Amino acid sequence: QVHLVESGGGVVQPGRSLRLSCAASGFTFSDYTMNWVRQAPGKGLEWVAIISYDGSKKYYADSVKGRFTISRDNSNNTLYLQMNSLRAEDTAAYYCARELLGGIPNYFDYWGQGTLVTVSS
Amino acid sequence: DIQMTQSPSTLSASVGDRVTITCRASQSLSSWLAWYQQRPGKAPKLLIYKASGLESGVPSRFSGSGSGTEFTLTISSLQPDDFATYYCQQYDSYPLTFGGGTKVGIK
Secondary structure, eight states, X not given: OOEEXXXXXXXXXXXXXXXXXXXXXXXXXXXXXXXXXXXXXXXXXXXXEEEOTXXXXXXXXXXXXXXXXXXXXXTTTEEEEEEOSOOGGGOEEEEEEEEOSSSSXXXXXXXXXXXXXXXXX | OOOEEEEOSEEEEOTTOOEEEEEEEXXXXXXXXXXXXXXXXXXXXXXXXXXXXXXXXXXXXEEEEEETTEEEEEESSOOGGGOSEEEEEEOSSSSOEEOOOEEEEEO
């Protein structure tokens, strides 16, 4: 079955960097568009970034554009989110989510369990 | 960007009640709308896709309707497992956007 497991979260000071990973299994990772979605404590869901199945297309939310970079390693079935110049408002649980095949864009059919990022001095 | 507005933001209901949640979009989505359920401390779970399509394994008491700019999620008979927060999401265009959520609590 499909599994998405995020890692790499933690406590980081403002202005520093962090890289999140999402290990995928149970499906052909290289066929699927993947996303990062975040949720600040007690708040709603915010889409962060998307990467096409082959890594050729990437889109970002305005709130992270220029600071975050999404990437993937299809040979290792892993999705990444490089987060630079972190701010307090980036504090959130970060989820990786698989987008349904076919149709651009599409809804998310599987989500990971999330990894918590806390930006604090 | 397409803005998604859910109402109500919270509601209290009893087991067995019929519950309806509304989601309005700032522009037409056709039927490109999904609904998710999120229990505390857990990842969101897909319930409904393309406005009214029931995801495999989701109980039939959940249903979705609507098109264009107005959509509803209905739970026909609320069960204890259904006390959670529900989000709509548009996938008509980037950036993908979510509604603010509706928390369904116990009356």
